[in-house]
Amino acid sequence: MKTFESCFGKLAYESMAHVFHFKCEQGMELSISNYGATITALRIPDREGKLIDIVAGFDNLKDYQNSDFYFGASIGRYANRIANGSFTIDGKTYQLEKNEKRTQLHGGEDGFHRKLWDATLFKNPDNTILKLQYLSPDQEAGFPGNLKATITFTIWDTNSFAIDYEAETDQATHVNFSNHSYFNLSGFTEDAGSHELAVDAFGYLELNSNQLPTGKMIETPGTVFDFYKLTLLSERNIPNNYPLDYCFVIDKTDSSKDPDAILYHPKTGIKLRIFTTQPGIQVYSSNFLDGSMTGHQGVSYQKHSAICLETQHFPDSPNQPEFPSTLLLPGEKYHQQTRYFFETN
Numbered sequence: 001m002k003t004f005e006s007c008f009g010k011l012a013y014e015s016m017a018h019v020f021h022f023k024c025e026q027g028m029e030l031s032i033s034n035y036g037a038t039i040t041a042l043r044i045p046d047r048e049g050k051l052i053d054i055v056a057g058f059d060n061l062k063d064y065q066n067s068d069f070y071f072g073a074s075i076g077r078y079a080n081r082i083a084n085g086s087f088t089i090d091g092k093t094y095q096l097e098k099n100e101k102r103t104q105l106h107g108g109e110d111g112f113h114r115k116l117w118d119a120t121l122f123k124n125p126d127n128t129i130l131k132l133q134y135l136s137p138d139q140e141a142g143f144p145g146n147l148k149a150t151i152t153f154t155i156w157d158t159n160s161f162a163i164d165y166e167a168e169t170d171q172a173t174h175v176n177f178s179n180h181s182y183f184n185l186s187g188f189t190e191d192a193g194s195h196e197l198a199v200d201a202f203g204y205l206e207l208n209s210n211q212l213p214t215g216k217m218i219e220t221p222g223t224v225f226d227f228y229k230l231t232l233l234s235e236r237n238i239p240n241n242y243p244l245d246y247c248f249v250i251d252k253t254d255s256s257k258d259p260d261a262i263l264y265h266p267k268t269g270i271k272l273r274i275f276t277t278q279p280g281i282q283v284y285s286s287n288f289l290d291g292s293m294t295g296h297q298g299v300s301y302q303k304h305s306a307i308c309l310e311t312q313h314f315p316d317s318p319n320q321p322e323f324p325s326t327l328l329l330p331g332e333k334y335h336q337q338t339r340y341f342f343e344t345n
């Protein structure tokens with residue numbers, strides 16, 4: 001694997017953001033910045049061997065700083081929404097910073113996606129590792145506890161990579177990390193509807209009008225949201241009449257080695273298989289993109305032009321006692337992993 005580093009741009013206090021580039025033997029090119037622990041570019045060969053840009057991203061730091069779309073970013077401390085931006089632990093209520101009218105979304109205005117992470121590169125015989133670390137101080141965005149966060153990208157020459165999310169705290173707190181890559185396996189020549197999607201999920205979480213879970217899971221079998229088998233989204237009239245922005249409940253009872261999600265583009269032949277330890281996956285069809293941002297190769301990112309597959313714990317778990325817990329206590333280790341495998345067929 002070939003690896004090189006380039007400067008991305010200067011932040012406040014003269015600190016410099018970098019991008020780490022990985023060129024794999026089987027063709028995958030992955031670029032990751034320590035600004036936001038962000039996947040800034042991902043290229044995969046199509047059937048003809050031509051490299052296709054399959055994630056939304058920018059060539060310069062400024063555009064990331066000016067964008068509210070979380071392109072490729074690591075999300076924390078808490079991915080997705082927390083009702084009223086608040087939760088209670090041991091009788092003490094914490095008011096988080098709100099960045100939507102009634103909720104905190106993706107860790108607040110200045111969440112992990114806007115932090116400069118310390119980067120260390122390890123080159124091993126079998127893989128290359130980029131370890132990104134950030135110490136989130138007590139009360140940052142309102143969250144309790146000093147939180148030591150580590151996000152590790154492990155990259156293999158076989159067009160695959162893993163993201164490991166780890167954290168430790170010195171006070172009880174809630175954590176839920178994710179990655180917010182916007183995938184388009186046609187290279188943004190066709191929209192989300194031209195993709196085939198499979199999600200190994202038996203339900204999705206019902207939402208209220210503030211896009212917060214009601215606590216109820218709706219079963220998917222036999223409905224338009226049944227993605228047990230690879231399904232062409234446009235055939236289901238998704239995303240136009242059924243724009244996707246739901247947390248699917250991954251079938252963890254399924255002991256098969258099948259992926260938790262698959263995204264495929266019939267024209268380029270590019271297939272992404274995702275495996276995760278997380279209980280949920282937020283499938284989001286870029287409903288808020290509006291063509292206002294232009295990225296790699298002059299592409300302007302339009303509404304419904306990409307699919308995000310954000311593996312995560314369920315939204316608003318701190319306020320939903322029935323959901324799997326996101327509480328992290330001192331002395332405990334938070335660890336979640338998501339693996340991404342690409343192939344072209």
Ligand code: GLA
Binds near residue numbers: 211
């Ligand atoms: C997530 C949410 C969406 C939206 C995007 C960011 O996917 O579920 O509702 O907020 O992030 O634009």
